[in-house]
Amino acid sequence: xxPYAVGVDLGGTNLKGALVDREEGLLERTQYATEADQxxxxxxxxxxxxxxxxxxxxxxxxxxxxxxxAPGAVNWNRTTVSRPPNFPGWETINLQSVLQSRLDRDLxxxxxxxxxxAGLGSAFYGTGQRSxxxxxxxxxxxxxxxxxxxxxxxxxxxxxxxxxxxxTIDYEGPFANSGVSxxxxxxxxxxxxxxxxxxxxxxxxxxxxxxxxxxxLEQITPRTLYEAANQEDELAREVLxxxxxxxxxxxxxxxxxxxxxxIVVGGGVSAAGDYILEPARAVLPRFVVPGxxxxxxxxxxxxxxxxxxLGAARLxxxxxxxxxxxx
Amino acid sequence: xxPYAVGVDLGGTNLKGALVDREEGLLERTQYATEADQxxxxxxxxxxxxxxxxxxxxxxxxxxxxxxxAPGAVNWNRTTVSRPPNFPGWETINLQSVLQSRLDRDLxxxxxxxxxxAGLGSAFYGTGQRSxxxxxxxxxxxxxxxxxxxxxxxxxxxxxxxxxxxxTIDYEGPFANSGVSxxxxxxxxxxxxxxxxxxxxxxxxxxxxxxxxxxxLEQITPRTLYEAANQEDELAREVLxxxxxxxxxxxxxxxxxxxxxxIVVGGGVSAAGDYILEPARAVLPRFVVPGxxxxxxxxxxxxxxxxxxLGAARLxxxxxxxxxxxx
Numbered sequence: 004x005x006p007y008a009v010g011v012d013l014g015g016t017n018l019k020g021a022l023v024d025r026e027e028g029l030l031e032r033t034q035y036a037t038e039a040d041q042x043x044x045x046x047x048x049x050x051x052x053x054x055x056x057x058x059x060x061x062x063x064x065x066x067x068x069x070x071x072x073a074p075g076a077v078n079w080n081r082t083t084v085s086r087p088p089n090f091p092g093w094e095t096i097n098l099q100s101v102l103q104s105r106l107d108r109d110l111x112x113x114x115x116x117x118x119x120x121a122g123l124g125s126a127f128y129g130t131g132q133r134s135x136x137x138x139x140x141x142x143x144x145x146x147x148x149x150x151x152x153x154x155x156x157x158x159x160x161x162x163x164x165x166x167x168x169x170x171t172i173d174y175e176g177p178f179a180n181s182g183v184s185x186x187x188x189x190x191x192x193x194x195x196x197x198x199x200x201x202x203x204x205x206x207x208x209x210x211x212x213x214x215x216x217x218x219x220l221e222q223i224t225p226r227t228l229y230e231a232a233n234q235e236d237e238l239a240r241e242v243l244x245x246x247x248x249x250x251x252x253x254x255x256x257x258x259x260x261x262x263x264x265x266i267v268v269g270g271g272v273s274a275a276g277d278y279i280l281e282p283a284r285a286v287l288p289r290f291v292v293p294g295x296x297x298x299x300x301x302x303x304x305x306x307x308x309x310x311x312x313l314g315a316a317r318l319x320x321x322x323x324x325x326x327x328x329x330x
Numbered sequence: 331x332x333p334y335a336v337g338v339d340l341g342g343t344n345l346k347g348a349l350v351d352r353e354e355g356l357l358e359r360t361q362y363a364t365e366a367d368q369x370x371x372x373x374x375x376x377x378x379x380x381x382x383x384x385x386x387x388x389x390x391x392x393x394x395x396x397x398x399x400a401p402g403a404v405n406w407n408r409t410t411v412s413r414p415p416n417f418p419g420w421e422t423i424n425l426q427s428v429l430q431s432r433l434d435r436d437l438x439x440x441x442x443x444x445x446x447x448a449g450l451g452s453a454f455y456g457t458g459q460r461s462x463x464x465x466x467x468x469x470x471x472x473x474x475x476x477x478x479x480x481x482x483x484x485x486x487x488x489x490x491x492x493x494x495x496x497x498t499i500d501y502e503g504p505f506a507n508s509g510v511s512x513x514x515x516x517x518x519x520x521x522x523x524x525x526x527x528x529x530x531x532x533x534x535x536x537x538x539x540x541x542x543x544x545x546x547l548e549q550i551t552p553r554t555l556y557e558a559a560n561q562e563d564e565l566a567r568e569v570l571x572x573x574x575x576x577x578x579x580x581x582x583x584x585x586x587x588x589x590x591x592x593i594v595v596g597g598g599v600s601a602a603g604d605y606i607l608e609p610a611r612a613v614l615p616r617f618v619v620p621g622x623x624x625x626x627x628x629x630x631x632x633x634x635x636x637x638x639x640l641g642a643a644r645l646x647x648x649x650x651x652x653x654x655x656x657x
Contacts, residue, residue: 076621136487150587159589160463161622169619170583172501173512174576181619183582185500249501255510256497260477260587262486292496292508294403295488 004323005067009057010315011050012117012308013073015039015089018046020053022060023316025067028128029309031060043093050098051105058106068111070318071098072120072311079162081113081318113318117311118165119156121269121304122149123321124314129306130267137265138257139304140167140250142225142272142279145180146188150261168192172252187253191246193272197223200242207238225272232278243275247282254283254301255290262295269304276303331650332394336384337642338377339444339635340400342366342416345373347380349387350643352394355455356636358387370420377425378432385433395438397645398425399447399638406489408440408645440645444638445492446483448596448631449476450648451641456633457594464592465584466631467494467577469552469599469606472507473515477588495519499579514580518573520599524550527569534565552599559605570602574609581610581628582617589622596631603630 004025012019014037021032033056035049054069075087082099099112106112115123122139125131131139135154141147146168150157157164168188169181176185179192189195201220204210211231216222231239254266268280280301288296304310331352339346341364348359360383362376381396402414409426426439433439442450449466452458458466462481468474473495477484484491495515496508503512506519516522528547531537538558543549558566581593595607607628615623631637 148587160591161589163622164587164589166586166589166619166622169586171499171579171617174499174579174617183586183617183619252498252501256583257587259493259496259510260475260491260584262488262491262493264487290498290501290510292493292510295490295493 004320005065007061007065008067008316008319009054009061009069010312010317010319011054011057011069011071012120012311012315013037013046013050013071013084013087014117015074015087018049018053019312020057021312021316022057023313025320028313031057032312033057039090043090043096046090046093047096047098047101051102054102054106058110066110066319067323068113068319069102069106070120070315070322071102071112071114072117072315073098073114074117077114077116077162079158081115081162084114111319111322113322115156115315115318116162118147119149119158120314120318121147121310122151122165122267122314123156123317124310124312125267125269125304125306126151126154126314127317128313129310130302130304131265133302134265136263137267138165138167138254138261138263139267139269140254141270142191142193142250142268143270144193146191147270150263152261152263167253167257170253170256172249172256187249190249191272193225196225196228196242196246196272199245200228200238203242204238210238211236212239225275229275229278232275240278243278244282246272246275247279248286250279251283251286252290254287258287258291258295258299264295264298264300266301267304268301269307269310273303331647332392334388334392335394335643335646336381336388336396337639337644337646338381338384338396338398339447339638339642340364340373340377340398340414341444342401342414345376345380346639347384348639348643349384350640352647355640358384359639360384366417370417370423373417373420374423374425374428378429381429381433385437393437393646394650395440395646396429396433397447397642397649398429398439398441399444399642400425400441401444404441404443404489406485408442408489411441438646438649440649442483442642442645443489445474446476446485447641447645448474448637449478449492449594449641450483450644451637451639452594452596452631452633453478453481453641454644455640456637457629457631458592460629461592463590464594465492465494465581465588465590466594466596467581468597469518469520469577469595470597471520473518474597477590479588479590494580494584497580497583499576499583514576517576518599520552523552523555523569523573523599526572527555527565530569531565537565538563539566552602556602556605559602567605570605571609573599573602574606575613577606578610578613579617581614585614585618585622585626591622591625591627593628594631595628596634596637600630
């Protein structure tokens with residue numbers, strides 16, 4: 004088996020690439036601006052360039068393949084990306100065929116949903132190594148998810164499983180962007196959480212949050228709340244506790260359905276750390292049927308965003324194993 | 331491969347057994363009273379007797395094995411049953427070893443959770459044949475579930491997956507028996523639903539339900555509501571619509587997590603048929619992220635309770651295939 008693979012993480016703002024050693028993890032990394040506003044052809048060209056750069060960084064014939072984590076919908080065959088949010092003009096593009104013709108027809112190219120890729124990276128290089136099955140929750144602009152079951156991505160019927168962000172915790176609750184009432188993304192999505200903090204801040208004119216954003220409340224992020232909470236700010240702690248409680252509720256439903264007891268939380272909002280995870284841990288068992296309450300744990304992804312690049316590369320290592328296995 | 335298997339369905343009231351033909355389905359069936367109040371040894375003896383009777387009904391050496399669907403928790407190895415509800419004094423019993431020593435040491439005995447068994451039966455003999463992956467919901471005393479993924483039971487980490495009845499749809503909702511606030515079982519479990527109907531009936535003194543139970547409201551069952559609904563009774567239709575709406579909400583969360591778009595509904599409450607399923611169908615897409623809304627369908631299990639016996643026998647057919655495959 005070849006020792007290296009290239010991982011690409013396609014984000015709305017940044018395009019990241021890495022050369023990954025199967026055992027050691029990240030060897031080299033690079034980053035381009037995505038420039039999504041210049042249209043899909045331009046972005047695909049840049050994906051090709053970053054993949055080329057990383058393939059070239061490894062000795063000849065030592066690269067198992069290129070894995071790409073992408074937003075939007077990825078098809079069952081892991082070749083196309085459809086309508087990624089914030090990529091104007093992008094309908095459905097077969098990234099595999101475009102990249103294979105550019106790079107080398109024999110170099111496998113595998114595309115996967117970005118949340119699933121983060122889960123796979125965590126499973127093999129991150130906090131997810133601690134369990135062969137876990138639920139990954141990515142708290143960022145939206146709330147993404149991945150189900151890793153027996154060290155593989157659980158993909159559902161069409162490759163679209165683990166949409167935890169759209170699970171409801173209150174059928175008459177506020178609507179998230181997806182049109183789902185009480186969807187957890189409507190509480191924990193970065194903008195929803197910031198808006199909740201702004202509204203609640205009215206009751207706390209002396210909160211440290213005001214100073215941290217120089218009075219510009221539009222600047223509130225989970226990081227602001229974390230910093231304020233570290234200063235024992237009551238508002239910030241209340242907001243994060245409120246958010247953590249909601250997270251625990253939805254994770255209870257996920258545990259009931261999957262009987263997977265380890266949860267790994269990543270993404271920007273997880274920067275708020277235990278301020279959000281402790282209340283989630285406290286409430287989780289109360290939303291799980293008693294027979295499944297043992298060994299529940301909510302862990303923070305310790306590798307941070309690196310899991311995305313590592314997981315993308317891992318796609319290529321797995322593809323190689325699958326080929327070997329099918330011979 | 332042997333043509334027959336024996337299926338046993340262990341219920342709190344009735345113990346059922348069947349001889350099943352791999353292709354044709356049920357050949358013979360029998361039923362004993364469970365007599366759970368006489369203690370676990372007595373019940374295990376009766377399970378042995380019913381299995382013996384059905385094995386004896388087939389020609390010598392033509393039976394692949396005995397499968398048993400049981401309430402309570404079944405271990406990962408599918409050998410033991412722990413603390414089934416309504417079985418006084420039953421802690422953990424290894425049904426496999428007891429039955430194998432009674433029947434024939436070479437006859438495989440496989441135990442599985444009753445909801446999973448119903449799902450497996452539906453997958454190979456019932457409505458579930460229409461999809462290789464589906465979510466089975468059993469609306470009975472409680473709300474049970476099974477996940478059939480690529481024609482196999484999805485068992486989770488310990489064999490306890492698919493506890494749909496304990497997923498919440500309202501984190502501040504009423505508590506079900508499991509202590510989970512807003513768990514769907516607290517709306518749709520048979521007793522909860524009947525109580526809801528009784529409370530709501532106060533507003534409908536002329537409802538046909540009064541006559542159907544001769545004024546004894548404790549006798550209300552889903553069947554009563556179905557019969558009243560057939561008489562265009564407003565109360566009954568309202569209650570079933572209310573219940574169907576809640577069912578649609580929780581199924582939305584399950585679809586989001588699993589990306590499995592076919593749902594098969596069985597169990598006693600499903601006797602209310604489309605009065606409950608139509609509102610569930612109407613609301614379901616509104617609780618699913620737009621990317622997963624195509625091809626959603628909620629089907630009623632057409633075989634009824636037979637799926638439990640068929641699924642139990644199927645366990646033995648699958649065990650045989652697994653043995654062959656591993657040689």
